[in-house]
Amino acid sequence: MGKEEENSNLSLLLVKLVQGLSVEWDFSKEEEQGCEEIEAGKQYAPLGKKLLVNNVTAEDLGLYACTARLTHSGRQFMIRNYIAVSSSSTLIVDCNITDTKGNTNLRCWRVNNTLVDDYYRDSRRIQEGIEINVSQRNHIFYTVNITFFEVKMEDYGRLFTCHAGVSVAYIMLKLPAPDFRAYLIGGLMAFLLLLVSVLCIYNSFKVDLVLWYRGTFYTAQAPDDGKLYDAYVLYPKSPRESQGQDVDTLVLKILPEVLENQCGYKLFIFGRDEFPGQAVANIIDENVKLCRRLIVLMTPESSNFGFLKTMSEEQIAVYNALIQDGMKVILIELGKIKDYSTMPESIQYVRQKHGAIQCKGHFTEEPQCAKTKFWKKVRYHMPPRRYHPPASVELLRRTPCTCTAGKWDAATGLIAS
Template identity: 25%
Template sequence: MIPLLLVLLTGICPATANEIYANAGDLVMLNCRESKHNGTVMPWKMETDQKMQLYSNMSASEQQQLGLVFYQHSLVILRASANHQGNYSCGPPGNTSSQIWFRLKVCPKQSTECTTRNTYSMVCHAKQACKLNCPEGSIPNVGIPRMKSMEHMWHKENGEPSDNYFPSVGLEKSGVYICKRSFLYSGEIYQTSSSVKLVVQAVEPPAKLGIYLPKNGQIFEVELGTKKEIVCKALVNSCQNSPYWTSEREFVDDLDVHTDPCNGSEKMPKWMSTTLIFREVSPVNLSKTFTCGFLSDKHIFTVNITLVKTAQPLHAMLAVCSVCVVVLMAAIVVVYVKFKIDVTLFLRDKVGFKVCQSSTSDGRSYDAFLMCYKSVTDGGLSEEDRKCLASTLEDEFGYSICLYDRDVLPGQAIAEAVLDCIEQSRAVVLVPSFPDPEPGSAVLSAIHTSLVERKTRLIFINTEQTEASRSGSFPEALQLLSKAGNSVTWKGRPPSTSFWKQLRYHLPAPQQTPKMQLLSQKC
């Protein structure tokens, strides 16, 4: 209803009017070339605050007074102002089908509305020549008499002067450029301006035929027993020249490749892909080289790829190593606990003598002092057993043994002699005997304090009978000494290998190399 009312009141249809935006002070031209009026005089109607009938044959003074220039079918407004804002129509009056309508909007200089409306976009490509053209807008080249077009001036949006031609435009040249056109008429210069928004786009060079994926020599990490797909992507110029896969100069089985479908009517060149499919990666695949090929009209393109087993992640390797270390240490502990005697003797016999035999001596003459005490039962070692014990330690294991009845001078006090033997020995071996031999059990109480103070290594040899009755029938001195020493059980002659190992384990290493490596059965 409202548009119809505007048509009735103004004679102009807002829906079809040509909208023209101009900055105050700019030159504006309204062109009525498309009108079907064939008369020599073009009637114009201007509707602003006051309706005004205009004709192209107005006198020059009248035109100058109104700031207008009529030429043929054009109306030129030399300096647009708010007074010129309104609706314009041209053409024969009364024939609306032959009329052309204009709606002129004049913006103040500080307004950006007209600048935005009069901005034109232009696209150039980077690193190519680019020329900015000043938009004609509402200023066509109509050849108005006495009006001369002057050189166009260009500047950037910030006012900085600029050229309108770039031999090799860069991306940084994107922005808004303003073209200012000047016209000389009747001795005065009139101007109009319009804006060009330049967009510089980066352009990729045209792709060439060939294989783009994968890269030649590329290595793919895979996990054995898993599925793996490798895509060969090529730019082809024919559906018949699709990429293919080979291995050791033979085509890969069709069941192990998949090629994208291609329609011969499609635009060329086009991208095509052929996928190499490993349904279950095997060790054999790791030893082969696979080749993707593509045959064009003039060239053969190939790339080679190989498969390698995926390296274990660092944290997984650390976890595995940690578990291995823990298992190894646990195994070492178990083995040592179970075989600590054998391990200690092995290291002592095979390594200790070779490395340490030249070390500084502790100044003691004997490795061990064999001291007898009276057994509380009949299960003590006999004289033959004691001789066997002493001779085996000396002759076969290289120990220097101190024997009371052999190495103590006659006439010396028993307690004093025993203390001397203890002081000269690195260990004391208490041997249960029956009957009571020299020096006897009477001196045990006297030497207890000396053994504790000197921290002399003490080894008890028990028999099965003495071991069973030791708790209640042992003298107090023996009970105290037994708590401070280590025990080895004698099970009769010939002594077992286990007995000798345990005894040697508790004894210090002999100061001289053993004379025999194999244990004899002479006792």
């Protein structure tokens, strides 16, 4: 008896009737707390020496006991028999027939117009059970079941008929409907897993993928946007000699070598590209409008934090970039900056929204390679196009250069050279 036997009837024949004895029958079911007597009701129907269990469920599994109290020659005897009802994978289907007394109709199960026991004589995986009858006042109630010990695909869609004279009833096994919720949940989980994997892979190799795409599919022709420069370089003028030399080396030698000579970009660097005699404010105002990016170099020196608030050059550059033109700003930190509270709100906003490229160590005048992680990060934020570098650059590419591998800063998620 298992879940497949729901809404069927179970008949337990526990003790054979002994002729000539006066017998009283009691039924009980053993539980963990003891033996509980079974009372007649909708679930259980004691009929003489039989017990009918209706609407069988998994809770009806267990050990049943039948107690018979016998009286013979003035002496009383008690006989008890047990039947264990366990779960199995068999399927039992009952055919209930109500017939008049004295009727000799044949009651049986057939398949393909052949008795079930004959049709499955070899395998015996489907068998007809023993007929059970209950005599009422004017009629007899018969139960003939059929047991499926094993169900195969060939059994689905086949008619199994229960015959009682000229009356016929049938059953047909149908394949269970697929659980679309399980497929839906599984498909959704697989899609989410794939999406997370793709996002993780993209975040890990985003810079390399974008640079490869630009180098493969973008043309060498500059866009017709009226701009003359790819980036305006804004950098602090540090009073400290060592720090000032380091920044000047980066701005005046290394940036042009990598971004201009190796990558073909065109930079405007104040102090290198302006014409003599022009007013500083006019130079900055005019040339910032001709640039596609604004590169801001930041140092960890606290004295440099206020340079954007005091110098007209930086004020004009930041104003034009962030307010008038909506220019994309590239922040490069020369060393780790712990306190940003003294920086202008506009720079704090850019730092919070887009992050910054962090560079550690000191720059030297040795040749730099544009394929290190730090320079890839800078190129990633530059305009998405490539130029044909000058012929002299081809010779430069053939000369070996010191390509110091960049490192990721775990605390900030930034790239260090």
